[in-house]
Amino acid sequence: MFIKTNRSVYKNKVSTSKLLCESYWENGTSKTRVIMNLSKLPTLQQLAVEQSLKNTGPKVCINDIKISKGIDYGYAAVVLELMNKLRITETLNKVCKEEAGLIILMILGKIVTKGSKLGIVNWIKRNEFIAKKIGIDITKLNEKHLYAALGDLDNLQKKIEHKWGIYHKKKLKSIYLYDITSFYFEGTQNELSKKGYDRDKKKGNKNIITAGLITNEAGFPLKVEVFEGNMLDFKTVENQINKIKNDFNVDEIIFVGDRGMRIRYNLENMADDSKSGVKYISGLTTDEIKKLETNKIIQLSFFDKELVEVEDGNKRYILCVNPILEQEKKAKRAKRKLKFEAELAALQNAYNKKNERCKNNKKRIASGDKNKKLKTQLTLKDINNLQ
Structure with missing residues (x-):
């Protein structure tokens, strides 16, 4: 190894x-x-490295190195550095300086430990070095301090989002x-938890909390709001559009949401x-597609691998087929069809054996498709001939 010195002149400098x-x-x-740029190091450190390279003898005997204490800091360093680059730390220090350290601790602790507030307190007390890095005094710290900081954070949400x-x-x-x-919620003491549609598909009638997130076109989060668990998606849209216009001080926006938002209705x-x-940009529902086809605005043949654009007044429809979704739906239809055919075969066997269950064959066959998704795909015949 050696040190290479480069000199450049720009504007007589x-x-x-x-x-x-x-x-x-x-x-x-x-x-x-190049192994390392030494330019940012102090001059004395640069000279020390240079002298070390000139000395060809052993620098330090490995056997003389003794580790007095090991600090597990790498994971925390990565999270804290990301928070600095995203300016999360700067935002918190500007808006809620007194509670900034506790809020940073909760963010860091939740990512690292995935634990409760008590778990985060116990974790940071075992990591004094990290506590000093974020300015936390662990001698009197308990979970009540974190809950108090959360209260202040909630009151300052608008200021934080503005900054x-x-x-x-x-x-x-x-x-x-x-x-x-939505978030699956255990417990009964949260005023926002209600019985509602659980996107995690948890079994049982459990409480959930619903949250809405607004991002820019790159998916970078700008605002978040928590709603009661029984809040319907489309009922939050009008309020969010008004908040974007007022809080971000914009006159023109393009609001993007899925078909469940019912943006046009709002x-x-x-x-x-x-x-x-x-x-707005959104997806068409099945009923909307059928209505457009009935009104001769679009044709089902337009849904192809190539994009097709259709303009109708001030609306522009972009039509295509998602090949991945197409295969998924095809597989689901085939699965439902096989299941239904198996049920029909069982009924036929029962009929052939003159089983007592044959008395209700008409009703059972007609109700065999429980979720009513095969009506347009299969035709049931000869039901009236069954005894």
Whole structure:
């Protein structure tokens, strides 16, 4: 290894950089690679590295190295560095300086431990070095301090989102993505937990909490809001559109949401000043597709692998087929068909054996398709001939 010094002149100013390099051979050719840029190190450290390279004798005897204490800090360092790059730490320090350390602890602790507030407190008390890095005094810390910080965080949400929006403001900020999710909730003391549609498919009639997230066109989060668990997706849309226009101070937005948001329905029921400047991108429901076909606006043949655009007044429809979704639905239809055919075969066997169950064959065959998804795919014949 050796140190390479580069000098450059720009506008009568001389700058010097020092690089720690290594020579090596590759396919009979001598090459050089840079191991480290030493320019940012203090001058004394640069000289120490240079002197160390000149001394060809042993620098440190490995047997003399003794580890007094090991600190598990790598995972925390990565999370804290990401928080700094995203300006999360800066936002919290500006808006809620007194509670910033506790909030950073909860973010870090939840990612690292995935535990409760008590679990996070116990974890940080075992990691004094990390506590000092984020400015936490662990001598009197308990979970009540974290819950109090959460209360302050809730009260300051609008200010935090405003500051966050300023830091991540873009010149062309018009497209906003919106989606809803739900969280399975254990316990009975949360005022927002209600019986509702559980996207986690948990068995039993459990409490859930619903949350809506607004992002920019790149999927970067800008706002989040928590709703009662029984809140329907489309009933949150109007409020979110108004918040985007007011909180982000924009006159024109393109609101993107799935077909369950019923964006067009919401816009039709909004006041003219509220929906002014609002455009939207969403998916068509099956009923909407059938209506468009009936009105001769589109044809089912338009749904092909190539994109087809159809304009109707101030609306533009982009039609295509998703080959992955097409295969998934085809497989599901085949599975339902096989299951239904098996049920029919069982009924036929029972009929042939003159089983008592044959008395209700008409009713059982007609109700065999429990979820009513095969009506348009299969035709049941000769039901009236069964005894």
